[in-house]
Amino acid sequence: MNSYTDKIKEISKRLLKEDKVDMVVGYRKGSVPLMHQPYIAQNEAEVDAFVWDSNCGLNLANYITDRTERIGILATGCNSRNIAVHLVEGKIKREQLYIIGIPCKAMVDRHKLSAMADGDITSVAEDEEKGTITIKGENFSETVNKADVLQENCSLCMHRNPVIYDELAAEEVPEQSRDEIDPYARVKEIEAMDPDEKWNHFDDLLSDCIRCYACRNACPLCYCPLCFVDESNPQWVGKSMDATDVRTFHFLRAYHCAGRCTDCGACVRACPVGINVRDFTKKLEKDCLELFGWEAGLSAEKRPPLDTYSPKDPEDFIK
Amino acid sequence: MKNLMEHMGVEPERLHFSWISSAESTKFVDVATKVTEAAKSLENKEKKFAKTKPKVA
Numbered sequence: 279m280n281s282y283t284d285k286i287k288e289i290s291k292r293l294l295k296e297d298k299v300d301m302v303v304g305y306r307k308g309s310v311p312l313m314h315q316p317y318i319a320q321n322e323a324e325v326d327a328f329v330w331d332s333n334c335g336l337n338l339a340n341y342i343t344d345r346t347e348r349i350g351i352l353a354t355g356c357n358s359r360n361i362a363v364h365l366v367e368g369k370i371k372r373e374q375l376y377i378i379g380i381p382c383k384a385m386v387d388r389h390k391l392s393a394m395a396d397g398d399i400t401s402v403a404e405d406e407e408k409g410t411i412t413i414k415g416e417n418f419s420e421t422v423n424k425a426d427v428l429q430e431n432c433s434l435c436m437h438r439n440p441v442i443y444d445e446l447a448a449e450e451v452p453e454q455s456r457d458e459i460d461p462y463a464r465v466k467e468i469e470a471m472d473p474d475e476k477w478n479h480f481d482d483l484l485s486d487c488i489r490c491y492a493c494r495n496a497c498p499l500c501y502c503p504l505c506f507v508d509e510s511n512p513q514w515v516g517k518s519m520d521a522t523d524v525r526t527f528h529f530l531r532a533y534h535c536a537g538r539c540t541d542c543g544a545c546v547r548a549c550p551v552g553i554n555v556r557d558f559t560k561k562l563e564k565d566c567l568e569l570f571g572w573e574a575g576l577s578a579e580k581r582p583p584l585d586t587y588s589p590k591d592p593e594d595f596i597k
Numbered sequence: 598m599k600n601l602m603e604h605m606g607v608e609p610e611r612l613h614f615s616w617i618s619s620a621e622s623t624k625f626v627d628v629a630t631k632v633t634e635a636a637k638s639l640e641n642k643e644k645k646f647a648k649t650k651p652k653v654a
Contacts, residue, residue, distance in 0.1 A: 477606025520650045597615045
């Protein structure tokens with residue numbers, strides 16, 4: 279994705295040179311393959327570290343809350359929606375931001391690629407024209423179609439182009455529609471199970487969880503100064519590995535994102551053991567769409583459904 | 598919230614929402630009876646969100 283990288287560097291350097299912003303939030307090459315790091319460039323020289331390819335899956339909106347500087351920030355569809363959520367929630371002011379819109383060509387799933395590899399992956403190369411990803415390690419080399427190893431949230435994405443931006447780094451990409459693919463197919467699979475099967479499904483899903491809270495830390499929505507899981511007086515949830523505590527954490531973490539989650543997939547990408555925590559948040563996303571006709575982050579003015587009251591709110595669950 | 602609880606496998610009979618004014622004593626009795634009956638129907642089911650390990654922290 280050299281074309282993107284060059285354009286991003288060009289725009290970032292111009293913004294810093296013209297003193298339009300104090301910093302630009304982007305990505306640089308990570309210390310391990312498949313994981314580029316969020317990086318804040320504060321001068322033109324630092325901009326040279328910027329990269330853009332299919333490993334930029336962490337959410338940059340996570341790094342702008344409560345900042346006072348003027349910030350340039352790269353924003354794909356989901357990242358821009360999270361910026362919109364921050365604007366609505368008063369975590370940053372629009373006039374502080376210069377949003378460099380990135381029409382997104384989807385990110386690759388590092389868990390899928392690691393599962394394919396015969397050992398540790400030491401390098402990753404992408405052929406933009408052929409649409410292939412090549413992973414290499416000590417004794418292996420494998421080339422796959424990028425389309426086959428996309429993050430699930432990217433393959434189901436309906437908003438690849440940024441919803442708010444000051445400048446685009448490339449031509450807009452075509453959007454998928456709900457007529458072509460059903461973003462909620464997996465949610466429906468779980469909904470079709472009986473209660474015991476559902477319970478066991480989530481038991482299996484969470485059985486590897488080590489309570490590292492990487493999913494929470496990667497999430498731009500989780501900006502509370504003190505998270506409920508870290509508080510000890512009162513202690514809302516036990517800190518043990520008891521399955522009940524683990525499930526309570528995941529349930530509440532997801533619920534705090536109801537009507538705010540843009541399905542950016544940063545939580546899943548950050549998870550060291552590859553738990554698809556989107557099984558919780560995607561259900562909430564589906565409910566918000568069905569009950570309130572709401573998709574998070576499409577407007578920087580409207581407040582999310584759980585934050586507002588309308589006489590039309592569904593209430594048939596209250597007896 | 599009820600939707601997500603049920604999505605995780607908590608039986609619909611376990612979680613109830615109701616709005617009862619302090620003047621509606623008969624409604625309170627009615628709801629309490631129904632909730633109890635619903636919960637009793639799950640007697641033979643495994644407990645949900647019940648901690649089995651000793652508390653450590």
